Amino acid sequence: MIITRSPLRISIAGGGTDLPSYANKYGGFWISASINKYVYVTITRPFEEGIYLKYSKLEKVKKINKIENLLIKESLRIMNFNTPQIEITTLADVPAGTGLGSSSSFLTALLKALYVYRKKSIDAEELAKLACDIEMNKLNAPIGVQDQYIAAYGGIRCFEYFVKDVDTYPLEISYETLMDLEDNLLLFFTGFSRSANSVLKEQDDKSKQLDLEMISNLNAIKDMAYVTKAYLEKGMVKNFAEVMNVHWNRKKERSTKMSNPKIDEWYEYALSNGALGGKLVGAGGGGFLLFYANDKNKLREAMIKCGLEEVRFQFDFEGTKCIL
Numbered sequence: 082m083i084i085t086r087s088p089l090r091i092s093i094a095g096g097g098t099d100l101p102s103y104a105n106k107y108g109g110f111w112i113s114a115s116i117n118k119y120v121y122v123t124i125t126r127p128f129e130e131g132i133y134l135k136y137s138k139l140e141k142v143k144k145i146n147k148i149e150n151l152l153i154k155e156s157l158r159i160m161n162f163n164t165p166q167i168e169i170t171t172l173a174d175v176p177a178g179t180g181l182g183s184s185s186s187f188l189t190a191l192l193k194a195l196y197v198y199r200k201k202s203i204d205a206e207e208l209a210k211l212a213c214d215i216e217m218n219k220l221n222a223p224i225g226v227q228d229q230y231i232a233a234y235g236g237i238r239c240f241e242y243f244v245k246d247v248d249t250y251p252l253e254i255s256y257e258t259l260m261d262l263e264d265n266l267l268l269f270f271t272g273f274s275r276s277a278n279s280v281l282k283e284q285d286d287k288s289k290q291l292d293l294e295m296i297s298n299l300n301a302i303k304d305m306a307y308v309t310k311a312y313l314e315k316g317m318v319k320n321f322a323e324v325m326n327v328h329w330n331r332k333k334e335r336s337t338k339m340s341n342p343k344i345d346e347w348y349e350y351a352l353s354n355g356a357l358g359g360k361l362v363g364a365g366g367g368g369f370l371l372f373y374a375n376d377k378n379k380l381r382e383a384m385i386k387c388g389l390e391e392v393r394f395q396f397d398f399e400g401t402k403c404i405l
Contacts, residue, residue, distance in 0.1 A: 083124045083197050084405040088115035088397040089181035090231045091268070091362050091371055093252075093313075095306030095329060097335065099225030099242055101217070102288035103299050109242040111230040112252055112313075116394040118174040120183055122190040124198050125168045128348050131169035132157070137177070152188050155215045160195050167198075175392065179270065180363020185228030189401040191265045197403050198260070205400055209233040209247070210394035217337030223285040235400030239310060258316045263396060265318070265374045267356075267381065269389040271344055273367025283336050294334075299333050322373035329360035344370070347387050355380030 091172060095111025098104060127133055132148060134140035140149060148154040153169060169191070176339060189212050196203045203211070212229040216222045226247055230240060237259075241248045254262075256329045287295035305328050312320040329348070333339045340348075344361060347370060351359060355376035362369045369392070374380045381391060 082405060083194050083403065084121060085190045085194040085197065085401065085403045086119040086121045087186040087193070087232045087401040088235055088399075089118045089120065089183060089186055089393075090115050090228060091181065091266075091369075092227065093237070094324070095240075095247055095303055095308035096191055096227060096363075097225070097284060097332070098299050098303045099201070099227040099240065100223070100285055100288060101225070101245070102240040102285045103296070104225075105244050106288075107296070107300065107301075109225075110240065110303050112226055112237070112239050112306055112310060113227050113392070114237040115231050115235045115397040115398045115400065116181075118181070118392065119392055120171065120173045120186040120190050120395075122187070122194045123170045124194045125170075127168045128168055130164070132165045135168075151220055152184070152215065153191065155219045156188070156191050156195060159219075160199065169194075178367070180233060180361065180368025181217065182228035182363070185212060185216065186232045186401075188215060189229060189232045193401050193403060205233040208401060223282040233401050236398045237396060249372055252255060253308065253314050255316055258318060259396070261316075261318050262313075262373075263394075267372050267374050267377060267384075268362070268392045268394060269347075269372070269384045270372045270392060271347070271361075271370060271389065273341070273344070284336070286331035298335055302328065305331070318373065319357060319375075322375075323375040325360050325371075325373060326352075332360065347384070347389065350383060350387060351380060354383035354386045 091114050093112040093114055099111055126221035132142050142148055145154055145157050171187060174181060175181055180292060189208055192208060192211055209230040215224050216224060226242060230247060230249060232237060237252045238249050239252055305324055309321055309324050346360060351372050355374050356372040357375045359370060359372035362371045372380060
């Protein structure tokens, strides 16, 4: 049996500038962090020929082209499993569609497992590029490269992207700032799940059309990511929290699908009850609210009163790996 795991992520700043429709013309910059919530993939060889899949659905097929799960289908196809005899199972700490990059985490874990199964090695950069190729080129998903890269590398990292070239390096923060972020960044599930593709497609289409409002918005988001980098590297966490608020308000301008009245109500209530700053993680429309707390106990009590469940986390610094 082979078991791999890949971390989920929270976007710290600059999300949205990782889509090629924007980054290839203007350059993207974002900061992302992997957390210790994971997607797991196991691979075994069954006694009988065929492809046995266990995820949110069960599949049993003889040929790759009969597979319904497109990520698994393309991964097996790209690895040339011509006479498959394989069983693939996936589990996750957090449900899909909640803004933590679960699809890309699943894909990087799957690809890592398939490479180990074939007794091949693959480093983080190769893994991220392969996952991007499958999602963006083979499946034509209107997404960016943020999730695949942070899942593969792990840690809290900066990314610069221009004309298909992604450069990444760790965010240079002190140990004290790291502990401060782990102590005071709180994550709450809104109860809304959604597909990111509809929100991202709207942004992607407008960027391709050189929509001036969209380009101006993403330019501002990118500038705030550089400001965030400077604040965090200087240990100015309260300034970082204030930028989170500005970031969220600018992000909502990109689409009417980005938020809803209930999320806005919870957000404002949090700011009145212990949160200094916050935003909705991911493409928008649902998932998790992330806050930096000035009074975390007061904030937790307020969010419990609203019926929101907290998911406590620490940062992951290992990325996608084989654990068995």
